Amino acid sequence: MIKLHDLEFEPYISEKEINQAIEEISGKLNEDYKGKMPVFIGVLNGSFMVASEIIKRFDHDCEVSFVKMGSYVGTQSTGNVKTLVGLNQNLKGRQVVLLEDIVDTGNTLVELDKILTEAGVEDYKVATLFLKPEAYKKNIPVKYVGLEIPNKFIVGFGLDYDGLGRNLTQVYKRKE
Numbered sequence: 001m002i003k004l005h006d007l008e009f010e011p012y013i014s015e016k017e018i019n020q021a022i023e024e025i026s027g028k029l030n031e032d033y034k035g036k037m038p039v040f041i042g043v044l045n046g047s048f049m050v051a052s053e054i055i056k057r058f059d060h061d062c063e064v065s066f067v068k069m070g071s072y073v074g075t076q077s078t079g080n081v082k083t084l085v086g087l088n089q090n091l092k093g094r095q096v097v098l099l100e101d102i103v104d105t106g107n108t109l110v111e112l113d114k115i116l117t118e119a120g121v122e123d124y125k126v127a128t129l130f131l132k133p134e135a136y137k138k139n140i141p142v143k144y145v146g147l148e149i150p151n152k153f154i155v156g157f158g159l160d161y162d163g164l165g166r167n168l169t170q171v172y173k174r175k176e
């Protein structure tokens, strides 16, 4: 059990399970993007760990960029997704892979969809380490999913509770 600010969290997803999920996503990306020179776009802050792990495993030429989006305060989505640092690369005609730590309500993806469409990408696919199917009700396809999880607030492996917990190497869920 660990405590972050006022809340207690218990171990939930081990490093081994996280690693297996990353290997699976990476294997598929290596097959699907061979010879295509994709641009990987990590969605900061949360995706820094998973983005690094996936990009390290990509065996072909690729480019890497980041955007910074934010919408969570405490354990809740505000529903108001802000672009904190936008794109600084021309993506016209490019094949993009968005790298996310988690897809929850999908509000962040809806905002990113607008940004990428406006940027004129050829296409984009979404890769996420975690997906909450009970919470995700948007129409944007999420092609590469590491692990589906119940609708519970988690921390670790990039995911925070009010700034803390991103450095944890396994994932914890809020203690019930």
Ligand SMILES: O=P(O)(O)OC[C@H]1O[C@H](OP(=O)(O)OP(=O)(O)O)[C@H](O)[C@@H]1O
Pocket: 043, 044, 045, 046, 047, 069, 070, 071, 072, 077, 100, 101, 102, 103, 104, 105, 106, 107, 108, 109, 159, 160
């Ligand atoms: O599907 P959604 O409900 O939009 O949630 C997903 C987003 O929430 C988290 O980001 P957050 O807004 O907490 O910012 P952070 O990455 O800086 O922690 C996470 O990194 C995703 O980008």
Ligand SMILES: Nc1nc2[nH]cnc2c(=O)[nH]1
Pocket: 072, 102, 103, 104, 105, 152, 153, 154, 155, 156, 159, 160, 161
């Ligand atoms: N830390 C954290 N951030 C999130 N952003 C969207 N869902 C979550 C979650 O379960 N935990």
